[in-house]
Amino acid sequence: MNNAMVIGQYVPGNSVVHRLDPRTKITIIFIFVFVVFLANNVWSYTILTVFALLSMITSRVPLRFVLKGLTPVWFLIIFTFLLHVIITKEGDVVFEIFTFQVYSGGLIQGFAISMRFFLLILVTSLLTLTTTPIEITDAIESMLQPLKKVKFPVHELALMMSISLRFIPTLLQETDKISKAQASRGVDFRTGKLKDRIQAVVPLLVPLFVSAFKRAEELAMAMEARGYQGGEGRTKLRELKFTKLDVGIYILFIFVILGLFFTRN
Amino acid sequence: MDITFENVSYIYQQHSPFAHKAIDQLSFHIPSGTFVAIVGHTGSGKSTLIQHLNGLVQPTAGKVKIGDFELTAEKKPKHLKQLRSKVGVVFQYPEHQLFEETVAKDISFGPKNFGVGDSEIQRRVTEALQAVGLSADYVERSPFDLSGGQMRRVAIAGVLATKPNVLVLDEPTAGLDPRGQKEMMEMFYERHRSEQLTTILVTHSMEDAVTYADHVIILNKGSKYMEGKPEEVFVQKEALQQVQLDVPEMVAFINRWNEKFHTKLPFTKQSERELATAITAVLKGGKSHE
Numbered sequence: 001m002n003n004a005m006v007i008g009q010y011v012p013g014n015s016v017v018h019r020l021d022p023r024t025k026i027t028i029i030f031i032f033v034f035v036v037f038l039a040n041n042v043w044s045y046t047i048l049t050v051f052a053l054l055s056m057i058t059s060r061v062p063l064r065f066v067l068k069g070l071t072p073v074w075f076l077i078i079f080t081f082l083l084h085v086i087i088t089k090e091g092d093v094v095f096e097i098f099t100f101q102v103y104s105g106g107l108i109q110g111f112a113i114s115m116r117f118f119l120l121i122l123v124t125s126l127l128t129l130t131t132t133p134i135e136i137t138d139a140i141e142s143m144l145q146p147l148k149k150v151k152f153p154v155h156e157l158a159l160m161m162s163i164s165l166r167f168i169p170t171l172l173q174e175t176d177k178i179s180k181a182q183a184s185r186g187v188d189f190r191t192g193k194l195k196d197r198i199q200a201v202v203p204l205l206v207p208l209f210v211s212a213f214k215r216a217e218e219l220a221m222a223m224e225a226r227g228y229q230g231g232e233g234r235t236k237l238r239e240l241k242f243t244k245l246d247v248g249i250y251i252l253f254i255f256v257i258l259g260l261f262f263t264r265n
Numbered sequence: 266m267d268i269t270f271e272n273v274s275y276i277y278q279q280h281s282p283f284a285h286k287a288i289d290q291l292s293f294h295i296p297s298g299t300f301v302a303i304v305g306h307t308g309s310g311k312s313t314l315i316q317h318l319n320g321l322v323q324p325t326a327g328k329v330k331i332g333d334f335e336l337t338a339e340k341k342p343k344h345l346k347q348l349r350s351k352v353g354v355v356f357q358y359p360e361h362q363l364f365e366e367t368v369a370k371d372i373s374f375g376p377k378n379f380g381v382g383d384s385e386i387q388r389r390v391t392e393a394l395q396a397v398g399l400s401a402d403y404v405e406r407s408p409f410d411l412s413g414g415q416m417r418r419v420a421i422a423g424v425l426a427t428k429p430n431v432l433v434l435d436e437p438t439a440g441l442d443p444r445g446q447k448e449m450m451e452m453f454y455e456r457h458r459s460e461q462l463t464t465i466l467v468t469h470s471m472e473d474a475v476t477y478a479d480h481v482i483i484l485n486k487g488s489k490y491m492e493g494k495p496e497e498v499f500v501q502k503e504a505l506q507q508v509q510l511d512v513p514e515m516v517a518f519i520n521r522w523n524e525k526f527h528t529k530l531p532f533t534k535q536s537e538r539e540l541a542t543a544i545t546a547v548l549k550g551g552k553s554h555e
Contacts, residue, residue, distance in 0.1 A: 180321050181362040184354040185423065186346055186378025206364035210409065
């Protein structure tokens, strides 16, 4: 299968981060995304960075995976940094490249903003690296429970999510198979004019859609045959459990936020 | 076209924690015009092997030679299209590759890609449809309105229409009814002889292997486990059972017969009728002793 699929892929493990209740992880990351924007000096950034790096280290996810997850956003981070360096004209002139002056304010600003980006992506990718897709959907289902009061189809939504996640690898495999079959019949997906290459996708997409629809129908039938009738009264094999570990992490996180409020200007 | 594998290995997702060796130091030679059966348990590397035959994958190590074409780990393959026009591959469940609006268009897709002229394509479509046993009425129908078996035939016609020298079949009869299976295999065999093809059949069916193949290669965990003529390979019951394979029914029958009646009938790829005659002869011979 495709080697690029490692982005955000779950890496099995038994670390503290893996064992956390996925609801805890989602909540903390959700809050983290907001508090990142509160940091505005060296100390507040240090606190957030230490928190993010510590979670990464305790997760025992190999650094290679984390970095691989970051590859698509490196460009964005560097671009933001450069943009701030170029545009901001505050503080003293630190140095000059040709006729262009770089201000200390620009450097600081650029560094701060790209640091935010980096932290956000690091923490969110840590979620998918240490949590199976099923756990994530279960957590979302459980966290959206209150919406049931207003007749929001929470269970159905979660089911749709887990089904689509479940079929991503299947569809990728299917794509691989069909593109190989068509390549054997002389389709060239890699070279040629853009127009030809776009046309070459048709023999790939049509069979893919046909099989996806067929699969959906079969799945619906199989579910019905096994007595599926929605979420009413349905029990779970793996219950989400809120443990002492989660309490501990919440307390730690509250200290992080308090620290942030004390250190920021 | 002669096909040669020289110490070919293939590793999926090399340099990653998910690395998986699918083919390990595989070497064999298939002379032009041979009907070869590749047999092996699930996961023995059969499907990976056939993807080497038309350059869909490049070996991680070693060398693959198909006629004048060479595939190695180092060089980026050139003239892949030319190679693919010479090597036709019928994948498992080929009906999944159908996409055109009409049967005729789908069959002409391959030849068109390989630059065959329009009038020649017309001729080939008619010929290929006939070869797979579908009447000419089907040309204007949508392939998606056909039954599963008919779709399979159309897809196979699409490969035959490219007029390959080497025909690779990956379990072409999987999921068909017994009669359809037999018809389909007979059709391939007929084609193999009439067009002097080099045919490579990947199969689970010992019966098909023994009926049609001149040469059998047995794979196990990505390496060659046994190789030879069917009548030599398929009599080695213990060795086959080691890799979760069974001897063909015919061999099993002869073995049991020999055991029960203390005869020494050999297995020579004979047909049921020939075997019956041989048994009659033995029985008659036995009587004459009394």
